[in-house]
Amino acid sequence: MRLKTFLILMTFLPGVLLADCLQRGTGDMGVIIERASGSVLVIDTSAHKVLSHVEGLGDLSHASVVYSRDERYAYVFGRDGGLTKIDILCGKIVKRVLQGGNSIGGAISQDGKLVAVSNYTPGGVKVFSSDDLSLVADIPATPFKDKRSKTVGLVDAPDQRFVFALYDTGETWILDMTDPARPALTKFTNTGRLPYDGLITPDGRYYINGLFGEDGLALLDLWHPEKGLKRILDHYGKGEQQLPVYKMPHLEGWAVAGNRAFLPAVGHHEVLVMNMSDWREAGRIPVHGQPVFVMARPDGRQLWVNFAFPDNDTVQIIDSETLKIIKTLKTGKGTLHMEFTPRGEEVWISVRDKDEIQVYDTRTMKLKTRLKAQKPSGIFFTDRAHKTGL
Template sequence: MIRRIVSCSLLALLPMAAMADPAADYADYCASCHGEDRLGGTGPALIPETLGRVRDVDRIIAEGRVSTQMAGFAGDLSPERIAALVGYLKTPLATLPDWGADQITASRSMNPDYRPADAPVFSGDPMNITLVVETGDHHVSVLDGDTFQVLDRFATPFAVHGGPKFSPDGRFVYIMSRDGWVQKYDIWSLSEVGRTRAALNSRNIAISPDGKWLAVANYLPASLTILDSRDLSPVKMIEVIARDKTPSRVSAVYQAPARDSFILALKDAPEIWEIATDPEAGPFYDGFVHNYQSGAEEALGAEKGLFARRRIVIDEPVDDFFFSPDYRELIGANRNGDKGVVVNLDVGRIIAELPLPGLPHLGSGITWERDGRRVMATPHLGEGVLSVIDMQDWSLVGQIETPGPGFFLRSHANSPYLWADVFFGPNKDQMLVIDKQSLQIVKALKPFPGQTFAHAEFTRDGSHVLVSLWEDEGAVVVYDAKTLQEVKRLPMRKPSGKYNVWNKITFEDGTSH
């Protein structure tokens, strides 16, 4: 007994760091979100390649990260154990897995039971289908936008991210997960077509204007993966390397339909890339090159052909951005910055700066006509305000004060209102209905006190609005868009984003792109 007491006393005298087991702490506190292999899951990969530019990792582990799902663990882990865990995360993996065309092809799995239908197997309007992503158990519900009947509910890859993308005819939808899986689903047949893993850690996907190509923006490897939309086979792996020869992750990729191209922003370099999706169209003709600012190592716009690349050099990286309706301008912001920038994609340079402090969430921005002028609005992740910007002279029209920071905006050409959630803070249970002309809050909907009520989506004709009770035992609540009265509740497992086919493929006014 005495020997045991002495041993325990000696252990108590050892430094806490010496007793830390960072591998065990990682397994207990990190693996469920970031993957057992540290290569990402619902959260990003935690390896030196992705942590090199992340500041204060120890503070993030202790306190969490603002405006993300990252919780703080100061109550569970001592500073010494956190320090040991940071060292563990910054230790390179013994081998960094390759992930190229061979691995993508090997991962590809097509549904042997899939049979394409000649017409929709349901009676509703296929253009008024709304997909509801249910993150509680990783499913998607297929909702009839007229009857609000659930037509199908299918399993998705783990941790869907970035918003599904529809083929131009609205028949197929492509869904991506944080760990790089891309799933194809046939809405007409209500059946999965197949899936493939395009990368190990991905941000979002885009579909080309002609529907032929899928672009997958990746953190790991630092690349843009091009897939054939028909069968999800790999077509091209574009290694993303900045002008200074350093690799860069891709923040996001979007289609630019008016330009026949993909637009992507580099996470770790002050560059925007444009990738041609049609060799005979877009801003890649020789006669257009003289409009670009050059002087870089490559003449901007000099490349031609399918998947040709054009660089646009800017002052600092942007990792959230928005487009004007004609896709001539890109409005971007850095997550750590206090302003936005307007990049004219035709001339390839910044033409204006916007006063947008408080982490503007431009990816959720929307536009509409106000007093004969086109304006855009964006929520801010760091403060309770919506900024409204005039898109002709890029002046600040005004700011709408809200009860807390929001995440998503939605409207419709047939609605006088925009709908804005209050995603963060004690007022997360409110959905704000705002007049698009007066910029005044008309009503604050609060059907579930204390619970997150977020992300609105309109039906095809704008007559109804769907909002998520963003809880595990949640629901989608249907409102009459004119009377603002509740029409129906549909139980769901932590419903998050909702995506109407028509609104997305037509780039409906009031829909984020």
């Protein structure tokens, strides 16, 4: 190529490349999963606008998202084992790998360099470079029957660690990725029966497993892993008839208000209140159905709760101080997920069967606006990039 032609091309090329991409900050952006069509919407939370529509992400039932620390890239974990890196400014897939047969979510490391995926099939956790999605580590789970245990509740933790649970074999593992070439595992084999999800406190200190197969929760203090797991709320629900659970609750994030933490009960139509200083039950709030998500507004003043089938047309708002339900909203069938804007003045709610996102003012608890979305499920805003465990 002649130098002159080359220089002319160079002048135009960046312009051509940038033409499709937005030139803006990403702090008020987010991604909404369209579960049935294998696509996502990139949205603007200030303008209440859809910015782009990205397709070709495979089976997104039960998909979740984490963000790069520059809040430009979204990593989408699909049900079919797909891990997709999206550039939200360009509204394009940067890279996509099919890393497993069946997965359930993931996490990004403290330094932002590693993305870990939790797999059902083959059971285990795989760790990838967040840059090019190349495989860094493969951590198979404990064998169970003719397969390997499913892994659940994968979160990132301080000191370049990941924590997750083994559903079938009732274990909790800490994966230390300080040296990516030598992943170090610490295993706790006495978690309890069927841990179905896990969460970590916002400071990254405590990891808690929800148990489906027995009463209570398993607590791990990551400042003192040598002390092992401690069973908490183990008297909870004893001797009571469990109600059928038509959708497993999610332990995402940590609904904390003051010294109290709030969790969805399993098999009881209640939100559990726990005192965080001694991890004892501090009350139960009867609610409309089996809670799925119990989310605290960022200031902790309100809790927003959605429910499992057949009560998934409702959202209830609880006053975190009085523990009273202050509002019951009929959002519509298939109300699947809720996400607060970074400082909590709004909450965005996905309503699958209405093909829409409803945006509520959290102070007035009134509907502000709606956005069209095809069978929306998870909503993930970029401020998650800087939160441990999200």
